[in-house]
Amino acid sequence: MTMKNLFPKMLGWAAVILLIAVFDVSAEVRTSNLYWAPEVATVGGKRVDALLNFIFYLTAAVFVLTQVVYIYYLVKYRKRPGSKAHYSHGNNKLEIIWTAIPTAIFLGLVIYSNRLWSELHSTPPDDAVKVDIVSYQFGWDMRYPGADGRLGKVDVHSYSVDNKFGLVADDPAGDDDFASTELVIPVGKPVHIYLHSRDVIHSFYVPAFRLYQAAVPGRTIAWVWFQTTRTGNFELACSQICGSGHYNMKAPIRVVTQEEFDKWQAGKIEAHAEAAKATSAARVLRNATASGRQPTEQNL
Numbered sequence: 192m193t194m195k196n197l198f199p200k201m202l203g204w205a206a207v208i209l210l211i212a213v214f215d216v217s218a219e220v221r222t223s224n225l226y227w228a229p230e231v232a233t234v235g236g237k238r239v240d241a242l243l244n245f246i247f248y249l250t251a252a253v254f255v256l257t258q259v260v261y262i263y264y265l266v267k268y269r270k271r272p273g274s275k276a277h278y279s280h281g282n283n284k285l286e287i288i289w290t291a292i293p294t295a296i297f298l299g300l301v302i303y304s305n306r307l308w309s310e311l312h313s314t315p316p317d318d319a320v321k322v323d324i325v326s327y328q329f330g331w332d333m334r335y336p337g338a339d340g341r342l343g344k345v346d347v348h349s350y351s352v353d354n355k356f357g358l359v360a361d362d363p364a365g366d367d368d369f370a371s372t373e374l375v376i377p378v379g380k381p382v383h384i385y386l387h388s389r390d391v392i393h394s395f396y397v398p399a400f401r402l403y404q405a406a407v408p409g410r411t412i413a414w415v416w417f418q419t420t421r422t423g424n425f426e427l428a429c430s431q432i433c434g435s436g437h438y439n440m441k442a443p444i445r446v447v448t449q450e451e452f453d454k455w456q457a458g459k460i461e462a463h464a465e466a467a468k469a470t471s472a473a474r475v476l477r478n479a480t481a482s483g484r485q486p487t488e489q490n491l
């Protein structure tokens with residue numbers, strides 16, 4: 192073998208080794224389900240997985256079956272001395288059958304997945320934990336309602352350096368809202384998120400929750416809610432290329448027991464009250480100067 196022939200071959204092997212190395216390194220982050228989707232952690236995610244698995248195993252079975260039949264006949268009717276080729280015009284009955292079966296399966300999948308989609312996006316339960324999530328270049332801000340259980344109104348025009356949630360000046364419901372840089376959730380409880388963006392399009396993406404939703408500047412995305420099935424630490428990652436710091440746009444998610452959540456929430460509410468006392472304005476999350484504009488955005 193000449194050097195000229197050897198070079199592309201070596202290049203090919205180098206690429207394969209590099210790929211294996213890259214996947215090996217990235218796989219270290221996860222400890223379970225390395226070659227499948229991350230272990231699911233929401234009620235809705237389980238239903239999405241069931242559909243995904245059904246499609247996967249169905250197509251895998253069809254693939255194997257057709258390949259086996261194909262190879263069998265390839266060998267059986269191979270060219271041999273004395274064998275004569277036979278011309279076939281096809282079979283209309285067979286054509287109809289193998290067109291009708293996949294059509295029925297596809298229609299069934301469309302109807303079922305459409306129904307699943309609308310169920311996952313149904314009205315969230317009243318007792319859901321409400322969280323306002325504001326994405327920005329390059330991070331996430333969370334806002335929880337205070338003791339009143341109500342999130343203060345926001346307006347896209349109110350965003351400023353001092354008012355990172357865009358709270359409007361004349362809604363007292365926002366006075367006790369507290370901020371967090373991590374998303375803390377009580378396990379098993381429905382969580383209703385209100386998704387915002389301060390600058391460009393970002394995307395709320397939690398693989399273990401099977402959740403993906405774009406955050407669009409100027410809009411309140413209010414139809415995302417989910418219910419976790421187990422405690423644990425997860426990562427909220429932006430999945431919309433949004434600029435130079437996109438790779439590092441993430442926030443921790445902690446799914447904890449109800450007691451732990453209550454404790455965390457009480458601590459946050461207390462710290463917020465202390466801060467409010469210090470500013471003597473009870474308006475910690477927004478600047479106290481009213482803009483004079485009518486708020487244009489909806490109630491949360």
Ligand SMILES: [Cu+2]
Nearest residue numbers: 393429433440
């Ligand atoms: Cu982003």
